[in-house]
Amino acid sequence: MKNLLRIARWEFNTRIRARSFIFNTFISPLLFTAIITLPIFFFQYQPEVSTKLIGLIDLSGENIEKELQNDLNNAYRLKNGSPEYMILQVSLRGSHIYSAKLKEQTEIKSRRDSISVLYEEVKTQRNQYFRNRSLRNRANLLQSSYDRLQFLREEKELVDIELERFNVVMDSVYKQEAFKMADSLLITDVLNAYIFIPYDFMKTGEMQYHSKNPGDFLETDRFSKILQTIITERRIINDEVERSKIREWLKPIHVKRYQIFPEGQTEWNFxxxxxxxxxxxxxxxxxxxxxxxxxxxxxxxxxxxxxxxxxxxxxxxxxxxxxxxxxxxxxxxxxxxxxxxxxxxxxxxxxxxxxxxxxxxxxxxxxxxxxxxxxxxxxxxxxxxxxxxxxxxxxxxxxxxxxxxxxxxxxxxxxxxxxxxxxxxxxxxxxxxxxxxxxxxxxxxxxxxxxxxxxxxxxxxxxxxxxxxxxxxxxxxxxxxxxxxxxxxxxxxxxxxxxxxx
Incomplete structure (x- = not known):
């Protein structure tokens, strides 16, 4: 028995002084705990920062900029009370390509408007010919005005087709140039991020979030929830439901979880x-x-x-x-x-x-x-x-x-x-x-x-x-x-x- 205790004492005294024992006893648990808890801390920690500028490219035609800004202001503010986010509609004033295309589109619209005005004038004149039965050469005038109307109608249809095709080109150019402009503002740190809302947003509910750090799940989740509320409201409004009721229906639910024990219950934290x-x-x-x-x-x-x-x-x-x-x-x-x-x-x-x-x-x-x-x-x-x-x-x-x-x-x-x-x-x-x-x-x-x-x-x-x-x-x-x-x-x-x- 004495030999057993001596061996035990020697093993204990030798190992307890070892550096590896000190490391495994004090340092390793701290490192492991830090590895687990620090990501949680940094995920939940929100440092005090200045207002973030968020760009918006909205092709949906729903004009949600103002509503998006109001909802963000109501939901998220800095400690000093100022808004945490400011929405900026991306402008293409500095794009020469888009400006040239816009000028060309304006010319086509002007040509279509001129044809429409001329068409209405000829149509009015022909109605006058038709009512005045005593007019000399009435038949010739009616025929010539009819031919003129036919020509203008065909010309107007051709211009409408051209304008429709050009509008598709303009949409593509606008999207391309808007992305270039937004990317430039993002790279130069003018924007913190920007949101792209496509044409079929109301139908598909799909949007894009562009950022230098798209892995910020907390921020993307915020915009996703706000836009989800907006699109749901628009869909319900289209079904003729009162706006005052929509906000009440869409109020989020917060669930508190409790674990039951024989001694009572405690709030459950994951x-x-x-x-x-x-x-x-x-x-x-x-x-x-x-x-x-x-x-x-x-x-x-x-x-x-x-x-x-x-x-x-x-x-x-x-x-x-x-x-x-x-x-x-x-x-x-x-x-x-x-x-x-x-x-x-x-x-x-x-x-x-x-x-x-x-x-x-x-x-x-x-x-x-x-x-x-x-x-x-x-x-x-x-x-x-x-x-x-x-x-x-x-x-x-x-x-x-x-x-x-x-x-x-x-x-x-x-x-x-x-x-x-x-x-x-x-x-x-x-x-x-x-x-x-x-x-x-x-x-x-x-x-x-x-x-x-x-x-x-x-x-x-x-x-x-x-x-x-x-x-x-x-x-x-x-x-x-x-x-x-x-x-x-x-x-x-x-x-x-x-x-x-x-």
Whole structure:
């Protein structure tokens, strides 16, 4: 027993001074928490900025500029009360191409108007000929006026066709030049962004948002909601519904979600309920694999350096194995207790809204310690077996990486666990020893009712698994640690197990 405690003390004292332990205890959790929380903070954080100038290219003919500006003013303002957005209709006054086309279009319209005026004059004159039956050469005048009207009608139709075709060209030129102008204003930072509303906007509801940073989902969502309201209003107005009722009908609905517990109810927050258990799984993973990694590397290093032979002359294989597990398990427990202390310190300073985080309780802390202990004993025995069986570090790291991947696998299913923590598939996965600690740490805080039965079942499964794996690891460790330069085959491993059992 003394030898076991000495080995445990040596392992604990040696590893607790290591820089890697300090890093994994203090720096790594902060980095992981920052990686998760900082994107949320920056997504929600809106710095105080000046009014943003938003360009508008509206080809729909609905003239929504004024209504869009009013809705934006009502919905979004800066802290000083000024509008957050100003809408600017993109002007083509500086476009020589569009100005030339516009001049040509004006000439065609003028020619059509002249023909229309002349047509009306000839038509009026012909009516006079028709009414005056005593007019000399009346028949000739009627025929000539008819021919004249026929000619002017055909001429007018040709000009109308030309104008219609030219209008299509003008629309294309306008769109092209408007995009050029808006892009130029955007590149030179005159505009923060611009919106393009096509001809069929009322029918399709499609619009375009152009910006140097189109990934700003918050801003695009704002314009999408405002334009959705405008187009819906226009459609309802076309069905002869009163405008005063439309605003009341389109008033948005805000849903507050609450989670029911036997003790009462609390307001449900996605970020708190999701990221809290995920961070807990990460800390559990780090605690197990920090100490387990030391255990793994210790066995492998002592075997390769032949130090294990000296240790075996000093203590039995069971004492060495037990001392390593006890010492490094205590190291992991120390790491967990440090995290508990830091959490309690943060809670006492009100840096985080503790009243909204209902799972930060002593009971859940004890469950964390329980599954840490079970997980470490289970993986620790596996690490000892892997370290003693491996001929070199490369072979051992492959198995080590596989175990790490399996242990962190539940995080990939975190959204499913959040939605249905007590679904049959999640329960079934919780009963797999490799996954039990991670799944239970995620399930316990977010379950709406106590899962005491599952806790008993998973604890029993883990204890049975630990006993089996420890017995297996002990038999392997006793023989494999003395093998040098050779990786034992599975047939040899089975032979050792059979020989040990006899």
């Amino acid at each position: 970020y708190i309920q999701f990221y809290g258990p995920v961070i807990g799984v990460f800390l559990l993973f780090m605690a197990i694999f920090t100490s387990g990694g030391y255990l793994f590397s210790s066995v492998l290093l002592e075997k390769s350096n032949r130090v294990i032979e000296v240790l075996l002359s000093y203590a039995t294989s069971r004492q060495i194995m037990g001392g390593k597990i006890l010492g490094l398990g205590g190291l992991g427990l120390t790491q967990v207790l440090i995290w508990f202390g830091l959490t309690a310190l943060i809670m006492s300073t009100n840096i985080i809204p503790v009243q909204k985080i209902n799972y930060l309780t002593v009971t859940n802390g004890l469950y964390f310690l329980l599954y840490f202990s079970l997980g470490f004993l289970f993986y620790g025995a596996i690490f000892i077996a892997v370290g003693s069986l491996s001929a070199n570090e490369y072979d051992a790291q492959q198995i080590n990486q596989f175990l790490r991947t399996v242990a962190i696998f539940p995080v990939l299913l975190s959204l499913i666990v959040l939605a249905e923590p007590n679904s049959p598939i999640i329960k079934l996965l919780s009963y797999i020893p490799f996954l039990t600690p991670s799944f239970m740490i995620m399930r316990i805080p977010i379950s709406s009712y106590p899962i005491t039965t599952d806790i008993y079942i998973t604890t029993a499964i883990m204890i049975i698994s630990i006993v089996m794996v420890t017995v297996f690891a002990g038999k392997i460790f006793r023989v494999a640690t003395l093998m040098q330069g050779k990786k034992p085959s599975w047939s040899e491993v089975l032979y050792w197990l059979k020989a040990s059992s006899n």
